[in-house]
Amino acid sequence: MSRKHDVNKEIENEVYCGTLPVLPKERKYGFIDALLVLSGYCIATWSYTQGSYLATLVGFKQLLIGAFLAAIFMLMIYQLPVIMSARYGIDIWIWLRSVFGPAGNKIVTIIIIVVNFPWYAVCCELFADSMENLLGLFGIQLFNGAHLILSLSCVIVGTIIALRGVGTITWTTRILVPLLLLVGVAVVIVGFTSVPMDVIWNYQPELAGDAEKTVNYVLSIEANFAFVITLVGGMAEVPRLCKSEKSGYYAGVLGQGAAGSFFVVVGAVMAIAMQYVTGQMVDDPTLMMATLSAPILGLSSLLLVAFANIGTQAVGSYIYGVMLKSTFKKSSYKVLVLVLGLYVALLCIWGKITEYFGSFLTIGACVYAPLAALLFVDFFLVRKQKIDLKSAYELPGHTAYRYTGGFNIVGIICLALGFGFTLVIYDPIKGIIHNKILFMLTPTFASFLFTGILYYLLCKIPFIRDYVIRKGPDKRPFDRAKTPPRQNLFFMPFIWLICKFITAPYKLKIDKHNMEGIKPPFLVYGSHNSFMDFYVTPLALKPYRANYISELEGFEAFGEWIYRQVGCLGTRKFINDQMLIKNIMKVIKRGDVMVIYPEARYANVGTNSHLTPSIAKLAKLLKVPVVTINMQGNYLQQPIWNLKERKGARLHADLKCVVTQDEIGKLSVDEILSRISKELTYDEYKYQLENKIVINDEWRAEGLHYPLYRCRKCGKDFAMTTKGSKITCKYCGDSYEMDEYGQLHSESGETIHIPDWYEWQRGFVHEECREGKYKLDIPVKIWALPNSVNFVDCGEGRLVHDNSGFSLEFDNYRTEKHETLKFPASSMVSIHTEYDYRGLYGPCVTLSTYDDTFFIYPTDESRDVFNPTKIQFATEFLGGLYT
Known part of the structure; x- marks a missing residue:
């Protein structure tokens, strides 16, 4: 078996198993296990960039308090929905189908990747900086454009590793986390031993005035909120594997709030130490250790940081590639990873991702804050911690979360308004405050509150609540015994x-x-x-x-x-x-x-x-x-x-x-x-011809191939096509034109009355039935209509029609079993047919029991042989209507 096939199979298994609910007996993480895994998950070299950024805003004591307390405060709120993941064993991306609808969830997935994947461009920039800085210490001057080549090399190598699949990624993470920990420990030791302790402890950035101090402090809290809330996309991946809800929740809060914040503080220590020694604030651990200790330590750290950044890029490409693959199942994993790599490469070519780091953080939070709010309010206040899992997984017959064309309009509007609300408060690109009072709450937290309250209040409106909270399809059979009222006199x-x-x-x-x-x-x-x-x-x-x-x-x-x-x-x-x-x-x-x-x-x-x-x-x-x-x-x-x-x-x-x-x-x-x-x-x-009723629409024959499906010349079934005013055989080319009086004329001058062609076809079907040659055995799509409220999607099944009658094999939504319903030929004198049901759904036939009407459509595979007219001819003959 080829390596390519192995990787594709691994990815398919990962996607399949990664989306299914994890059963209680399959869950393997306790609190400590989950804490360690999540600690590793949030450790990355971009933490140094975050710490360096915070050091430009506030003093070290404020930074220390904000990095831990602000992060943990936000995590304690927005991590609460992981209780749902631990309870049901599912990722939030399954739950979000109820918030945005399946189609809306796909759009949100793309948005999340667009705003979150730039983190990996930060890694690539750090990799290039480390290489340049270390080579500079040894007196090696690089040519113009070398920085871009170095950053792109990180993208390329990381993408190649991601393309090699699960096994390579597993080994990468096993090496990556210890290396990142070693770098962090080294930075702390060098930072605190190379400069006096009070330099770091009493550090204050150069600010101008009390007003700026207040604004900068709020910006630092905003940065901490935004930094941790960007983890919302993957917050449930580990908790769904936890043995208890408490373990999943507290591991997420402490793993990301403690370990992640520790490395942010480490980055701040490094930046403060470098400013004290060199006068420049640096977020590159390689340059710091080479400057503050010895070049050999810088060289060692370079190797660690280089692999860490490449490994982070690889793991990120893999995680988001699998996430996209689970959402867009028909897409190639390889293509998705390459697209992600191209996206990061374009950001590297742009070259300003670190310059606009604070703006990037807030823009990401503009999306993540309302997303986290919707998740929180939907789970606790709207759905009362209950979910229709079968609808979330879009199982046949369970369409509670389909909403409007697959979009939950209410959830999407709230997400958009939450995003806009952040921009009303603060412009992250220009750094302009539009509303000082709301800014004091931080843009992220204000957007979180606004979106959550808006969604909650909207769901209090009865018709919106009924729209959002769908308890699955109504399966109650129509009350056939109900006495019909007289026509309303007022009407x-x-x-x-x-x-x-x-x-x-x-x-x-x-x-x-x-x-x-x-x-x-x-x-x-x-x-x-x-x-x-x-x-x-x-x-x-x-x-x-x-x-x-x-x-x-x-x-x-x-x-x-x-x-x-x-x-x-x-x-x-x-x-x-x-x-x-x-x-x-x-x-x-x-x-x-x-x-x-x-x-x-x-x-x-x-x-x-x-x-x-x-x-x-x-x-x-x-x-x-x-x-x-x-x-x-x-x-x-x-x-x-x-x-x-x-x-x-x-x-x-x-x-x-x-x-x-x-x-x-x-x-x-x-x-x-x-x-x-x-x-x-x-x-x-005949009525049209005798009364000379002119119907001269250019498209007047289009669709006529549904009832007139058999070619009169070559005798092939399902051969006819129509366009404009013509009906033509796609095999032999025999063609007829419909005139303005509804008569068909061949190129040879023959005139055909449409009902004559129709009845001519019926004779061939009758002959097939008499000789026992008639049989239809095809895959079909099935929708059940139990009542006047809704259709129920029964998925795909199989329809068999022969001299004994109909046999319909499918997943019966009533019994939740795979069953076969029989409809004896003698029980049906005809069958209901549609050529384009409601002008939207294409051809179908229906079969009915007392409690359900089954609308049966062809699949792509059976579309060419599914013809309602021929099915009707056979049904009427076998049912005794015609002899």
């Missing part, structure tokens, strides 16, 4: 007005036949062509109000309350719903009109489907007049295969009583079915 004028407004551009004409004396209650059967049916029918039935049968996805799309007010009865398609029959009887019994669209789906090519005897049996059961409404032009206005509206369509509806009250008891089921079927026979393209 009726508005319903008629809206319907009139929508149908007006298409010049709707309604003709009524045999309707004299027909008053509610009566039963209406309607043709079903498009959503326009729901605007035409109320106008045809005016002045009577009615109840309508609707599939649950309409309830979910528009809201159950609205659908109830307009008189809808919720059901699922192509199931034997006895509760629906009872509710229909209730509607008729109270004297209302009951509207049913018996085809139960929109017409694929503007022609009617076969109707079953059950609709005539229902009429006999209800013992009321039967009325039909045959609507024409609705399909032409918006065919199911292309949901763009065609302005040239013209609408017409025939409302006719086909069975009177006197006849309902005398006619047989077959006679009633015959009358209904006759009146609900239609052909939209």
Whole structure:
């Protein structure tokens, strides 16, 4: 096995295992273990830069107090959420999916790296400084540009080490931490033995006036706050491995607050000692030891510092590379590490990262402070220390944290406002104070408080709280037994007005036949062509109000309350719903009109489907007049295969009583079915041609390949494509143009009526079924609709369709088991199909149980062989609708 393959496998394992919850029995760190690991984590040569920077602001005593107490104070607050990591065994980046949403979390990850990874440019700059300073002591003068080459060499070597994977990084850290400790000890010894103790203890920077002292003291506290809060991105990596919550929390506070602060103080001691001896404040331990002791000690420290900086660069590239890989799973680890290396290299080329160190600290804190505040408030005050782990891990059927397109808008807005609030107080680039009072709190702590309070107050607003705190998808089945209300009388004028407004551009004409004396209650059967049916029918039935049968996805799309007010009865398609029959009887019994669209789906090519005897049996059961409404032009206005509206369509509806009250008891089921079927026979393209309805939109044929999928010339299934007004075979090139009257014309002069092509295809599917050759076995994506509230993501599964019926294999969100549902062929006379569901989600079919409707979509792998039309043809033949 190649080394490259080994590294890739190691990284994949690290990403996979590094994101999964750590079980209690798998946790290996006690308090001491975690303390030592976290102490090593926060030790780096940039601590000397921080100490040197603080020494320019305040005296040593203030520096000592601020470095420890300010750091520990901030850590005690913002580290509290690691309790969650220790409790659940997860990193904060899993938790943050609830704060920002999965997509928002990716954006925040990138922002964190942009503001935090410059620390590693500081390491590279320190490496170059050490090399230059030591060579200068030996009288070696370097050429112009040598500093950049040295800093870039640190980037390159560190990146190469990171690319070699986990094993190399492990050995690097084993050597790195002891070396850094040795350097720190050496600096302390040399610093305190080379200058009088009181020089360091009584050190005061050169300042001008009391006001500047106050400002500088606040800036020093700000620097300490900012220095420790930049560790928030990795604060949970070790605590999630701790055996107890206390161990994880206190190890984080003391490990970073004590060890990290100690090295900051060491850096300050070094800088003060060098200023006393040379008159210059230096943050390079190599130059300090060579100057204050002996060149040989400087040379030894150079080797230690050089490896420490290269090692820090390597470990940082590895940690952030794995972090990015876990967020962007399809990206290459190698590419991500190279991008990180390029980012640091660009900062080195810029060459001013150490000059703007204080600004860099505050800018980082501008992001980290609101991030830490959101984490704190979200965990303790908003979610009350509870998290939906399955939603956080985006398991199938658990979408509580999907929010708006994957973004928690509330969390993202608070993060942005928190960032802006810091800049309102203080300009870190120019060093200008905009608000002296708030500045006294330090920009970091003020932003922390502002963001936390804002997020908390927003989450007190009911609708925002409901948006943020999602307890997972609502799995309760729709209440099919609930008595449907009558259409709201107050709503009726508005319903008629809206319907009139929508149908007006298409010049709707309604003709009524045999309707004299027909008053509610009566039963209406309607043709079903498009959503326009729901605007035409109320106008045809005016002045009577009615109840309508609707599939649950309409309830979910528009809201159950609205659908109830307009008189809808919720059901699922192509199931034997006895509760629906009872509710229909209730509607008729109270004297209302009951509207049913018996085809139960929109017409694929503007022609009617076969109707079953059950609709005539229902009429006999209800013992009321039967009325039909045959609507024409609705399909032409918006065919199911292309949901763009065609302005040239013209609408017409025939409302006719086909069975009177006197006849309902005398006619047989077959006679009633015959009358209904006759009146609900239609052909939209024939209607268009006969009435010379011009539809000349340039895109008029686009989408027609969904119902017309088989090439008439070469006979291949799923061969047709459409563009503009043409439908073309992608294999043999046979092409037809749709004219302005909806007829297809070949290049050879043949004219095809679209429904004829459609029915021609049906014959081939019937033949496949008769010969036992029909079979569909494909991977699919599945969404369940249990109620009128939400869909539930069931992930990917497998759909099998053959002569025995449907078999759907998937992770059942109700039982949380991998199961296979069977739908016998004899139980379904048809199937609901969509060619582009809601104009967003593409083709699908649905299968229903009493408690769920499963919307089934193709995967990328099965997209080319998933055709709802062919599935429908087979279902109807196997279910007995066609013989």
